[in-house]
Amino acid sequence: MPELTDIVEGERDQLTDRIVAMILDAVEGRDTVALEEILAPLHPADIADLLEQIDDRDRKDLIRLWPHGIDGDVLSELDEALRDDVIAALPAEALAVAVRDLESDDVVDLVEDMDSDQQEAVLDALEAPDRVAVETALSYPEESAGRLMQVEVVRAPVHWTVGETIDYLRSHDDLPEQFYHVVLVDPRMKPEGYVTLGRLLGSPRATKMADLTEDSFRTFRVDQDEGDVAYAFNQYHLISAPVVDEDDRLVGVITIDDAMAVLDEEHEEDILRLAGVGEGSLADRVIGTTKRRFPWLAVNLVTSILASLVIALFEDVIAGLVALAVLMPIVASMGGNAGTQSLTVAVRAIATKDLTGANVWRVIRREVLVGLVNGLIFAVVMGLIGWAWFSEPMLGVVIAIAMVINLVVAGLAGTVIPVALEKLGIDPALASGAFVTTVTDVVGFFAFLGLAAVMLL
Amino acid sequence: MPELTDIVEGERDQLTDRIVAMILDAVEGRDTVALEEILAPLHPADIADLLEQIDDRDRKDLIRLWPHGIDGDVLSELDEALRDDVIAALPAEALAVAVRDLESDDVVDLVEDMDSDQQEAVLDALEAPDRVAVETALSYPEESAGRLMQVEVVRAPVHWTVGETIDYLRSHDDLPEQFYHVVLVDPRMKPEGYVTLGRLLGSPRATKMADLTEDSFRTFRVDQDEGDVAYAFNQYHLISAPVVDEDDRLVGVITIDDAMAVLDEEHEEDILRLAGVGEGSLADRVIGTTKRRFPWLAVNLVTSILASLVIALFEDVIAGLVALAVLMPIVASMGGNAGTQSLTVAVRAIATKDLTGANVWRVIRREVLVGLVNGLIFAVVMGLIGWAWFSEPMLGVVIAIAMVINLVVAGLAGTVIPVALEKLGIDPALASGAFVTTVTDVVGFFAFLGLAAVMLL
Numbered sequence: 001m002p003e004l005t006d007i008v009e010g011e012r013d014q015l016t017d018r019i020v021a022m023i024l025d026a027v028e029g030r031d032t033v034a035l036e037e038i039l040a041p042l043h044p045a046d047i048a049d050l051l052e053q054i055d056d057r058d059r060k061d062l063i064r065l066w067p068h069g070i071d072g073d074v075l076s077e078l079d080e081a082l083r084d085d086v087i088a089a090l091p092a093e094a095l096a097v098a099v100r101d102l103e104s105d106d107v108v109d110l111v112e113d114m115d116s117d118q119q120e121a122v123l124d125a126l127e128a129p130d131r132v133a134v135e136t137a138l139s140y141p142e143e144s145a146g147r148l149m150q151v152e153v154v155r156a157p158v159h160w161t162v163g164e165t166i167d168y169l170r171s172h173d174d175l176p177e178q179f180y181h182v183v184l185v186d187p188r189m190k191p192e193g194y195v196t197l198g199r200l201l202g203s204p205r206a207t208k209m210a211d212l213t214e215d216s217f218r219t220f221r222v223d224q225d226e227g228d229v230a231y232a233f234n235q236y237h238l239i240s241a242p243v244v245d246e247d248d249r250l251v252g253v254i255t256i257d258d259a260m261a262v263l264d265e266e267h268e269e270d271i272l273r274l275a276g277v278g279e280g281s282l283a284d285r286v287i288g289t290t291k292r293r294f295p296w297l298a299v300n301l302v303t304s305i306l307a308s309l310v311i312a313l314f315e316d317v318i319a320g321l322v323a324l325a326v327l328m329p330i331v332a333s334m335g336g337n338a339g340t341q342s343l344t345v346a347v348r349a350i351a352t353k354d355l356t357g358a359n360v361w362r363v364i365r366r367e368v369l370v371g372l373v374n375g376l377i378f379a380v381v382m383g384l385i386g387w388a389w390f391s392e393p394m395l396g397v398v399i400a401i402a403m404v405i406n407l408v409v410a411g412l413a414g415t416v417i418p419v420a421l422e423k424l425g426i427d428p429a430l431a432s433g434a435f436v437t438t439v440t441d442v443v444g445f446f447a448f449l450g451l452a453a454v455m456l457l
Numbered sequence: 458m459p460e461l462t463d464i465v466e467g468e469r470d471q472l473t474d475r476i477v478a479m480i481l482d483a484v485e486g487r488d489t490v491a492l493e494e495i496l497a498p499l500h501p502a503d504i505a506d507l508l509e510q511i512d513d514r515d516r517k518d519l520i521r522l523w524p525h526g527i528d529g530d531v532l533s534e535l536d537e538a539l540r541d542d543v544i545a546a547l548p549a550e551a552l553a554v555a556v557r558d559l560e561s562d563d564v565v566d567l568v569e570d571m572d573s574d575q576q577e578a579v580l581d582a583l584e585a586p587d588r589v590a591v592e593t594a595l596s597y598p599e600e601s602a603g604r605l606m607q608v609e610v611v612r613a614p615v616h617w618t619v620g621e622t623i624d625y626l627r628s629h630d631d632l633p634e635q636f637y638h639v640v641l642v643d644p645r646m647k648p649e650g651y652v653t654l655g656r657l658l659g660s661p662r663a664t665k666m667a668d669l670t671e672d673s674f675r676t677f678r679v680d681q682d683e684g685d686v687a688y689a690f691n692q693y694h695l696i697s698a699p700v701v702d703e704d705d706r707l708v709g710v711i712t713i714d715d716a717m718a719v720l721d722e723e724h725e726e727d728i729l730r731l732a733g734v735g736e737g738s739l740a741d742r743v744i745g746t747t748k749r750r751f752p753w754l755a756v757n758l759v760t761s762i763l764a765s766l767v768i769a770l771f772e773d774v775i776a777g778l779v780a781l782a783v784l785m786p787i788v789a790s791m792g793g794n795a796g797t798q799s800l801t802v803a804v805r806a807i808a809t810k811d812l813t814g815a816n817v818w819r820v821i822r823r824e825v826l827v828g829l830v831n832g833l834i835f836a837v838v839m840g841l842i843g844w845a846w847f848s849e850p851m852l853g854v855v856i857a858i859a860m861v862i863n864l865v866v867a868g869l870a871g872t873v874i875p876v877a878l879e880k881l882g883i884d885p886a887l888a889s890g891a892f893v894t895t896v897t898d899v900v901g902f903f904a905f906l907g908l909a910a911v912m913l914l
């Protein structure tokens with residue numbers, strides 16, 4: 001077993017399997033000294049990951065042995081599935097200390113999914129102005145810019161000079177922990193532009209702040225969707241951006257690290273939805289996970305029964321030539337795969353706003369042509385295999401034609417279905433898969449067995 | 458048709474379908490005045506998107522009509538599939554002007570995939586020190602921190618005070634466009650910490666810089682993988698981080714916007730690989746797209762032929778009861794779906810370092826149990842349907858048992874296969890899908906038809 005003193009330089013600040021083993025060992029041995037020594041250098045995000053990875057019993061023991069280590073930063077990094085458990089296990093005073101050091105956006109993130117009792121307990125721990133800030137943020141819609149922003153903004157009147165701004169900043173000792181711009185506002189508090197701290201530092205004192213503003217300046221409305229905010233940060237390389245209310249007045253600022261976290265979540269959501277998993281995390285229990293996956297499997301059951309109904313139409317044909325039953329899943333499977341390829345590209349392109357009215361027909365045409373070319377190649381390959389396998393040339397012809405039809409349909413359905421769902425206001429990542437696979441299964445079985453009925457019997 | 462004067466306030470800086478239509482109209486009419494008026498307010502990233510969305514002919518015409526608008530920022534935002542075309546269409550002097558204003562990391566990003574002639578042309582346009590910086594960056598491995606960093610770093614000796622640092626910054630007029638920290642270095646140029654500009658501005662002149670350093674300080678090695686860098690930025694909420702060479706000397710700095718772009722690319726790659734699409738973009742042509750998708754479809758052909766071989770083992774059984782051919786795709790399809798759910802969760806958890814040695818057995822157990830519970834539910838549902846459909850209770854029993862077996866196997870294979878591939882150094886996003894579907898197809902058909910052979914005939 002590795003000893004504390006074995007920890008090599010540079011390993012101290014990373015959550016390796018070795019470090020996890022040593023922590024679990026210290027928890028087992030109730031060794032609070034060793035725990036402190038191993039855990040203290042870890043980043044809050046890593047401590048949160050640790051709590052997610054160990055099992056229920058070890059987690060409870062760890063929190064009991066090291067309660068003051070679970071600070072606000074650890075709580076706000078923690079997976080939502082576990083947060084309630086951890087907060088419930090924390091002594092009340094430890095919780096109060098934990099939240100008091102957080103910026104307002106982190107407190108909002110922490111409490112927004114709590115039930116009202118627990119939310120009350122956390123809010124009670126805050127000082128009055130912080131509490132008001134958090135409650136205001138909670139009044140904005142979920143997943144909006146208002147929830148994402150922090151209310152701590154560094155601003156200056158638009159008519160100020162560099163010297164005035166620097167003097168003002170130097171006389172203030174409660175500046176936010178992280179800020180990158182000074183936002184310029186008019187007398188009505190409308191943001192007019194922003195100046196980077198680097199530019200501020202590099203300019204003569206007499207320079208007008210208004211002459212130093214950045215081109216990248218953009219504002220968001222409090223009620224704007226956080227996904228749009230994240231997209232804009234990524235598209236326009238923003239570092240921070242002011243948030244305004246319906247009267248165009250400055251109410252907060254969003255910084256790139258929060259936008260990056262949203263972008264990360266949205267990607268995660270897209271990947272999981274495309275796979276029919278829905279939300280959720282590795283920390284969820286069996287019952288929760290089963291419930292979340294069930295609806296997608298139920299939809300799949302319906303679509304595969306639909307495909308079976310198509311097969312049932314041709315029972316006599318299959319009874320006459322069992323080889324058809326052997327080969328038919330190949331056509332459906334190739335169509336399903338090609339369809340998934342097209343739909344994934346389309347869903348991503350819609351999410352990144354690369355697929356628009358300007359190029360949708362060109363993309364559809366391309367996908368159909370790609371389906372045609374790949375369909376022709378695999379038609380020849382599979383036609384020859386079918387012929388050779390069952391010594392029946394016409395069987396090869398039938399599977400070849402069915403392959404071309406299904407791959408062309410896959411390209412078409414894989415693009416048109418997500419685009420249509422998007423137009424109807426349905427998340428294409430969520431629903432495209434089931435529709436596209438239904439189409440390729442039904443068309444695959446129908447084309448193959450139907451052609452067989454006509455050409456072989 | 459919308460007129461120029463119709464453009465509403467607030468629409469000027471966004472690439473709406475209307476704006477695209479107006480631009481195409483101006484291109485058609487060779488109206489350079491209108492083009493300038495519509496294009497000038499657009500962000501370079503939007504101009505790049507525009508070039509990606511319009512067709513070849515319009516793109517060539519647009520570049521010819523508005524060459525000076527295609528500046529370095531537009532080029533570096535442009536999809537790689539198109540960059541070569543656009544650069545080839547640009548007059549030589551326009552290209553030279555375009556690249557001269559870029560930071561070194563953007564020039565690297567621009568030229569790294571060019572062939573050597575074109576690369577030479579761009580490098581020749583740079584001034585000598587910039588050229589050296591770019592060539593040094595190009596000497597680092599692809600997708601490394603060295604390629605991602607910019608060499609323009611703001612640094613200060615570790616023994617300086619706030620006053621000395623501010624005076625130094627104010628006396629320099631070639632500070633980088635964007636910087637967020639002053640990096641403190643020892644006499645050997647080893648970075649010792651960094652100070653945010655906000656903290657610098659808010660502290661008395663006599664304060665030692667060394668007393669203001671941030672806890673979040675981390676350095677990266679030039680040869681470190683850019684994916685690890687992006688992970689660390691996201692995990693530890695970094696804004697910028699120094700890059701050091703093998704002797705621990707400061708050689709550059711990576712900023713969060715570049716890390717965010719890498720994170721975005723890696724996500725994109727994962728989604729596309731999971732769907733068997735590989736790299737590539739919406740701007741690719743039919744032949745390129747067909748070629749990229751072909752290998753994945755070829756792998757799918759092989760796996761579906763494997764499944765067909767399993768079916769072929771039971772030809773006599775199917776000939777005896779054609780209902781089996783009707784029902785068998787349902788078992789395989791449900792297994793394939795459940796397997797995809799498990800593998801997607803596993804692949805994502807591996808990518809985000811949430812699935813580790815500490816919890817791998819717990820996750821495998823959970824996935825198997827989820828498969829068991831959902832398997833039992835769908836066994837009852839499908840058993841009753843199978844019985845009712847073909848009025849044969851034993852057929853219902855057979856499909857029910859096969860369903861449970863295949864969903865348990867799906868949960869197991871969906872987790873074990875990606876974990877094993879990761880251990881073997883193979884990208885699990887790339888290869889898991891084919892393996893898992895093969896397993897669920899083969900097990901699904903074998904369990905269902907095998908049980909039917911034993912229990913029904």
